[in-house]
Every structure is written in C-alpha cells, then in structure tokens.
Amino acid sequence: MSTTYWETEPHHHEEGASTNIGFWVYLMSDCLMFAVLFATFGVLHGSYAAGPGPQDLFDLKLVAVNTAMLLLSSITYGFAMLSMAQGHKSATLRWLGITLVFGLCFLGIELYEFNHMIHEGAGPQRSAFLSAFFTLVGTHGLHVTFGSLWLVVLMVQVAQRGLIPANQRRLLCLSLFWHFLDMIWIGVFTLVYLLGVI
Amino acid sequence: MSAHSQHSDHGHGSYRSYLTGFLLSVVLTAIPFGLVMAGGFENRFLTVGVVIGCAVIQVLVHMVCFLHMNSRAEEGWTLLSTLFTVIIVVIMIAGSLWVMFHLNTNMMPQMDHDLLPERLRG
Numbered sequence: 001m002s003t004t005y006w007e008t009e010p011h012h013h014e015e016g017a018s019t020n021i022g023f024w025v026y027l028m029s030d031c032l033m034f035a036v037l038f039a040t041f042g043v044l045h046g047s048y049a050a051g052p053g054p055q056d057l058f059d060l061k062l063v064a065v066n067t068a069m070l071l072l073s074s075i076t077y078g079f080a081m082l083s084m085a086q087g088h089k090s091a092t093l094r095w096l097g098i099t100l101v102f103g104l105c106f107l108g109i110e111l112y113e114f115n116h117m118i119h120e121g122a123g124p125q126r127s128a129f130l131s132a133f134f135t136l137v138g139t140h141g142l143h144v145t146f147g148s149l150w151l152v153v154l155m156v157q158v159a160q161r162g163l164i165p166a167n168q169r170r171l172l173c174l175s176l177f178w179h180f181l182d183m184i185w186i187g188v189f190t191l192v193y194l195l196g197v198i
Numbered sequence: 199m200s201a202h203s204q205h206s207d208h209g210h211g212s213y214r215s216y217l218t219g220f221l222l223s224v225v226l227t228a229i230p231f232g233l234v235m236a237g238g239f240e241n242r243f244l245t246v247g248v249v250i251g252c253a254v255i256q257v258l259v260h261m262v263c264f265l266h267m268n269s270r271a272e273e274g275w276t277l278l279s280t281l282f283t284v285i286i287v288v289i290m291i292a293g294s295l296w297v298m299f300h301l302n303t304n305m306m307p308q309m310d311h312d313l314l315p316e317r318l319r320g
Contacts, residue, residue, distance in 0.1 A: 020271075020272060020276075021272045021275055021276065021279075024272070024275075024276050024279060024280075025279055028279050028280065028282075028283040031283050031287065032283060032286060032287065032290075035286070035287040035290050035291055036290065038291055039290055039291045039294035039295070040294075042291060042294065042295050043294055043295060043298040060231065060234065060235055061235075063231075064227075064231050067227055067231075068227075071220070071223055071224070071227065074220075074223075074260075074264060075216055075217075075219075075220040078211065078216040078219075078264060079213075079216065081211070082211070082212070082213060082216070176265065179260060179264040179265050180265075182260060182264070183257050183260045183261075186253050186256050186257055186260070187253065187257075189227075190230065190249055190250060190252075190253035191253075194230055194231070194234045194249050195246060195249065195250075197234055198234055198238055198242060198245050198246060198249070
C-alpha cells in the first residue's frame with residue numbers, strides 16, 4: 001500500500017453544507033445596505049424644510065405595539081425551529097402560521113402609519129427628513145413583506161414534502177433572516193422614533 | 199469529510215434560551231419606551247445614552263439567544279464576518295455623521311440661523 005501525500009479524491013461536500021455561511025454573508029451585506037440608509041437618515045434627520053418633525057408625526061404607542069408584534073413573531077419563529085428539531089411537522093406549521101400573523105400585523109400597522117402620514121401631507125416628498133425616513137423604514141418593511149412571502153412558500157413546502165433536510169435548511173435560513181430583521185428594527189425604533197422624539 | 203452534520207454546529211437553541219432572550223428583549227424595549235414616553239431625564243444626553251445603551255444590549259441579546267451565535271459556528275467564519283461588518287458599519291455611520299456635520303457648520307453658516315450668536319444675527 002503506497003502512501004499518498006496529497007488528496008487524490010476531490011473534496012466531498014454535503015449538499016447544502018455551505019448554505020449557512022453563504023446566507024450569513026448575504027445577511028451581512030444586507031446589514032451594510034441598512035447601515036448606508038441609517039447613515040443617510042442620520043445626516044438628514046434635522047432637515048425638515050419647515051415641514052413637520054418627529055414630534056408632530058410619530059405616535060410612540062403605535063411604534064411600541066409594532067415592536068411587540070415583531071418581537072412576538074421572533075419568538076414564535078424560534079418555537080417553530082424547536083418543533084422542527086423535534087420532527088413535529090404540524091406543530092412547526094402551526095408556529096409558522098402564528099409567526100406569519102404577527103408579521104402581517106406588523107406590516108398592517110406600518111402601512112396604517114405611512115398612510116396616515118401621507119394623508120397629513122407628510123409624504124416622502126415633503127422634506128429630506130421624510131425622504132430618508134420613508135426610505136429606511138420602507139426598506140425594512142419591504143424586507144418583512146418578502147420574508148412573509150418566503151414564509152408562505154415554506155409553509156406550502158413543509159405541508160407537501162414534510163421536514164426533509166432541504167426544507168430544514170430553508171427554514172433555518174429564513175429564521176436567520178427573520179431574527180435579523182428584528183435586530184434591524186431595534187435600530188429603527190431607537191434611532192428614528194425614540195431619539196427623534198426625545 | 200466532517201463527521202458531524204451541518205446542523206450540529208448551528209444549534210436550534212432551547213426553549214430556555216428563546217424565553218430568556220424574549221424576556222430580556224421585553225425589558226430592554228420597555229425601559230427606553232417608558233423613559234421617552236415619560237419625558238426622559240432632566241439631562242437630555244443621559245436619556246439618549248440610556249436609550250442607545252438598551253438598544254446595543256438588546257442587539258447582543260438577540261445575537262446570542264435568537265441567532266445562537268458563538269465563536270465556533272462555521273469554524274469561526276460567522277463571528278469573523280460579523281465583526282468585519284460591525285467595523286464597516288461603525289466607520290460608515292460615524293464617518294458620515296462626522297463629515298456631514300462639519301460640512302454643514304463650515305459651508306452653510308447662514309443656514310443655521312438660530313445657532314448663530316446674537317451679535318451675528320440679522
């Protein structure tokens with residue numbers, strides 16, 4: 001038997017073995033995009049153009065309810081992941097459904113807020129502050145929208161094919177995405193809403 | 199080929215970690231909201247400091263309890279890429295604010311009419 005000093009076989013990678021790290025790098029690049037939007041908002045946060053400012057526009061009670069919705073959706077997604085790890089298909093689907101409801105509540109409240117502001121004449125075209133506000137908060141909302149869409153697709157997948165490894169991998173990616181959006185929201189409610197009203 | 203499956207180094211956590219994270223998040227959200235709704239401290243900078251401090255702690259809580267981040271996941275690459283991102287984010291946000299603040303004060307003094315000393319107004 002001869003000794004080999006190099007690997008003669010090509011590396012074998014499990015299917016999806018690099019998905020986690022790849023998705024994580026995507027999230028980090030998404031984080032950089034949000035950082036740019038946060039920086040833009042930070043620079044323009046005082047440019048009201050004699051229009052309404054945060055004190056006139058923001059309803060902190062509504063923002064608190066919205067924050068609660070997203071936080072609750074985060075923990076229910078966590079429970080879905082725990083059910084998935086135990087192999088309980090129906091429990092996983094149930095928790096994913098509850099997560100979706102909380103996510104849609106968040107979106108509904110945010111759309112209500114946007115609609116209210118635009119009807120008061122405080123739309124994105126009113127001032128640089130409002131342009132930056134709608135871009136930052138709207139981009140986050142758009143992420144939650146696509147996350148919800150992804151959630152629906154995965155619920156159909158799980159319902160049809162069960163908790164196969166591919167679906168487990170997808171659910172793990174969406175869980176990273178969902179928790180990541182909750183973390184971005186911490187930045188939004190702190191820097192945009194709370195610091196604006198102080 | 200590694201002996202463990204891909205899920206072993208990316209744990210799903212436990213009820214305990216999720217509940218701990220959730221309760222800490224509720225507290226760390228309630229403190230800044232309650233503080234700002236109640237009008238804040240006398241010292242504005244103290245209020246800002248507490249609000250931002252709570253946010254930073256809550257982000258860390260989310261990373262540990264919800265994302266289950268640790269230095270071992272993906273042989274440390276998750277943590278390394280995160281640290282790199284944090285550095286870039288800090289440079290980008292702090293740098294933008296710093297540069298644009300100076301741009302405003304140096305280039306357009308007449309725009310900040312209220313900030314001018316009394317003797318220079320009008």
